[in-house]
Amino acid sequence: MDLDAVRAFVAAADAGQFQGAAADLSITQQAVSKRIAGLEKHLEVRLFTRTARGARLTIDGQAFLPHARNLLQAQERAAASVRPGSRAxxxxxxxxxxxxxxxxxxxxxxxxxxxxxxxxxxxxxxxxxxxxxxxxxxxxxxxxxxxxxxxxxxxxxxxxDEPLQLLTGPDHALAGARSVTLAQLAGHRIWMPGIVSGTEWAAYYDELAAAFGLTIEVTGPDFGTEPLLDTIAETPGLATIVGEETRLVWPADDDLRRIPVHDPTPVxxxxxxxxxxxxxxxxxxxxxxxxxxxxxxxxxxxxxxxxxxx
Structure with a gap:
């Protein structure tokens, strides 16, 4: 839809005449008439009834007017989203x-x-x-x-600084602990398939593993959060590490456990x-x-x- 035509329609509706719309838009009255005619052809309805006193909205024009205003507002929001100095x-x-x-x-x-x-x-x-x-x-x-x-x-x-937690399934050896130490995690398989070499989070977990002798596995494709949680829930020998403030939702039957890590707390x-x-x-x-x-x-x-x- 031609938004310049929509703008001409709204201006004419507000002014009650094409001449007033032309003055508001700084274009000729002929240009206003041409744009509105094109819009009417596109919509296949008459939007105005031309009278000696100006232009009166038809029933279709009255129905279209609030939507036309919304179109112009949407255009402005879209432009503002990328316009330097005014965007969000x-x-x-x-x-x-x-x-x-x-x-x-x-x-x-x-x-x-x-x-x-x-x-x-x-x-x-x-x-x-x-x-x-x-x-x-x-x-x-x-x-x-x-x-x-x-x-x-x-x-x-x-x-x-966000503390990290151990996430385990119900049958993991540490599942019943209220908290664990980094030393206790040594020897347990920690599976984090979302780690990508060369990223800042890979640098963090590489140093964490080296400092405390942890086994962090990144093998296997990363299918996303839900498959990861399902695997952790079903595999007693696997755990993963998540941020304390990471928002996770899982089925009640998974019975996953989020366990704080201390002495020291990795953040x-x-x-x-x-x-x-x-x-x-x-x-x-x-x-x-x-x-x-x-x-x-x-x-x-x-x-x-x-x-x-x-």
Whole structure:
């Protein structure tokens, strides 16, 4: 549908005459007539009855008017979603069920009038590239590089440390434990098929496994969360690791167990990445909000993060 014709129709309906619509749109009356005629041909109905005093909406025109207004509003929202300086704050999260998405939901609850677009990129390198290019405003990622090794103009701040948990089925040897230590996990098979070599999460779990002698297996295709949970529920010798704030749902019959890990507690270091010259007002609001969330400052051995996050 020709939206310029729809705009001419709405302007004529509001003005009550084609001449007034032409003045409002800064086009000729002939152009207004041509656009509306084309719209009527497309819809196969008459939208106006022409009178000596102007133009009066037909019954079909009255029915079409509110939808026409919605079309123009949708067009404006679509344009605003990509228009520099006016689009919604565009933020990358590693997954929509993971902790960063929860942080973003908390920001939305605190600032419900702030428009947000949420995207999911593959890894930190892709996120940094998109932030640099300005196609996204910020990204939640673990940052494996020191601040002075980030690309010019890119800034990052650690905003949240998320404790990890062991996830087991009901027949696993550790299923009845209220908590487990990292030392207790040594010798148990931890299956995490979603780990992809070269990503920031692979770097994290590689260092975790090396530091505590864990067996983390990444073999087999990653069919997604539900098949992973089904396999963990049915296999006594397998467990996996999840973030404390990861949102998971499983059938009651699976009877999965989420068990805290302590001595020390491994925490995943979530950082916010943004471009220093980005002046989007909502970005400042997001950074201020996350500043109140904070990262754990416990460095006395009760928590563990990789060397690159310290």
């Amino acid at each position: 704050l565009r933020v990358d999260v590693i997954g929509r069920r993971l902790a960063p998405a929860g942080l973003l939901r908390g920001f939305h609850r605190a600032r419900p009038d702030t428009p947000l677009d949420v995207v999911t990129l593959f890894d930190a390198d892709a996120a940094i590239t998109a932030v640099r290019a300005g196609t996204i405003d910020a990204a939640f990622r673990a940052v494996t590089r020191r601040a002075d090794r980030l690309p010019d103009g890119i800034e990052a701040a650690r905003v949240h 995943y270091p979530h950082s916010l990445i943004w471009r220093g010259d980005n002046r989007h007002p909502a970005l400042t609001a997001l950074r201020d909000h996350l500043g109140t969330v904070g990262a754990d400052d416990d460095r006395d051995g009760a928590t563990w993060t990789p060397a690159w996050a310290r």
